[in-house]
Amino acid sequence: MIEDPVLLNDWHPVASLEQLATTSVLRVRLLGEDLVVWRDPQTDHIQVWQDLCIHRGAKLSRGKIINGCLQCPYHGWTYNSDGACVRIPAHPEQTPPTKARVKTYAAKVRYGLVWACLGTPANDIPPFPEWDTPGFVGAVCGPFPHIKANGPRLIENYLDAAHFPFVHEGMLGDPNKPELGDFEARITPNGVESDPILVYQPDPFGGLSGKVTYTYHAFRPLTAHFTKHMPMRSDGLSPQNGMILTITPHDELDSTGWFIVATNTRKDAHGLGVEYLPRIAAIFEEDRAIVEEQRPELLPLDLQAELHLKSDRVAIAYRTWLRQLGLSFGVA
Numbered sequence: 614m615i616e617d618p619v620l621l622n623d624w625h626p627v628a629s630l631e632q633l634a635t636t637s638v639l640r641v642r643l644l645g646e647d648l649v650v651w652r653d654p655q656t657d658h659i660q661v662w663q664d665l666c667i668h669r670g671a672k673l674s675r676g677k678i679i680n681g682c683l684q685c686p687y688h689g690w691t692y693n694s695d696g697a698c699v700r701i702p703a704h705p706e707q708t709p710p711t712k713a714r715v716k717t718y719a720a721k722v723r724y725g726l727v728w729a730c731l732g733t734p735a736n737d738i739p740p741f742p743e744w745d746t747p748g749f750v751g752a753v754c755g756p757f758p759h760i761k762a763n764g765p766r767l768i769e770n771y772l773d774a775a776h777f778p779f780v781h782e783g784m785l786g787d788p789n790k791p792e793l794g795d796f797e798a799r800i801t802p803n804g805v806e807s808d809p810i811l812v813y814q815p816d817p818f819g820g821l822s823g824k825v826t827y828t829y830h831a832f833r834p835l836t837a838h839f840t841k842h843m844p845m846r847s848d849g850l851s852p853q854n855g856m857i858l859t860i861t862p863h864d865e866l867d868s869t870g871w872f873i874v875a876t877n878t879r880k881d882a883h884g885l886g887v888e889y890l891p892r893i894a895a896i897f898e899e900d901r902a903i904v905e906e907q908r909p910e911l912l913p914l915d916l917q918a919e920l921h922l923k924s925d926r927v928a929i930a931y932r933t934w935l936r937q938l939g940l941s942f943g944v945a
């Protein structure tokens with residue numbers, strides 16, 4: 614397991630409800646730990662356990678769900694939803710020893726994702742203001758697996774509006790209009806937040822071209838959010854999108870990204886994720902090409918290590934905050 618107390622005691626996405634609707638048993642790696650994530654089709658209860666049978670170390674994620682229990686694929690030891698072994702098929706008359714248990718982890722469902730914590734949760738699952746706002750509908754876009762970068766570089770990229778005209782020319786920016794409006798960023802009890810940052814956007818999703826604002830938050834080291842306000846439409850609606858990027862840290866330089874969107878430009882969420890996915894995927898692949906090649910791979914928290922300008926104020930606040938938190942994974 615990766616020994617970073619900040620991340621061990623934090624919530625991380627491990628699966629989407631959509632994935633668990635089609636496959637009831639999944640294997641997921643989180644912070645160097647192999648997990649089995651499973652959903653009981655009868656109750657919809659979701660469990661996140663260490664992917665290890667206590668008997669001979671077989672992978673439970675190869676097992677089967679039987680009557681609300683998970684059965685090991687090797688000798689059929691059967692674990693109930695509390696992680697206790699309730700049946701040893703070779704000795705049906707014997708009560709399984711109390712030590713015959715799997716290691717279970719805290720799990721919660723929010724925003725269409727299953728979140729797990731390997732330690733003792735120090736915070737709640739990150740907030741998502743638009744998700745709970747009346748008039749907004751939301752959906753998960755992802756996963757984006759096999760990213761050869763650590764979370765802090767990916768999150769810093771997400772918090773950076775100055776790259777839009779160059780990395781996302783034509784969609785999120787125009788190299789002939791690269792200026793950012795003036796803004797401040799600060800550290801608050803809830804993480805990092807910025808003022809609304811004014812940028813020119815040729816093709817904002819759900820809105821018209823023109824000046825839009827991004828207001829950024831880093832709610833957790835590996836979960837960032839922005840609110841985007843777009844110019845008013847002819848029907849009088851001021852389109853607003855909220856979006857989260859949250860990263861699953863599997864191992865060093867192996868991450869999965871999940872985007873969660875919420876918008877007031879739609880009446881219902883039906884098909885929202887499918888509609889957003891091609892655009893988010895196109896934008897993300899442009900970011901991935903840059904971020905996977907950034908060196909050093911570990912985000913330098915020493916502000917002397919790279920050059921910083923006014924336009925980097927969100928990144929400066931993010932690096933300073935990570936240092937205050939004492940994060941060690943993915944940073945130097």
Ligand code: FES
Pocket residue numbers: 666667668669670671685686687688689690
């Ligand atoms: S290894 Fe799981 S039952 Fe034997």
Ligand SMILES: [Fe+2]
Pocket residue numbers: 770771776780781896900
């Ligand atoms: Fe980007």
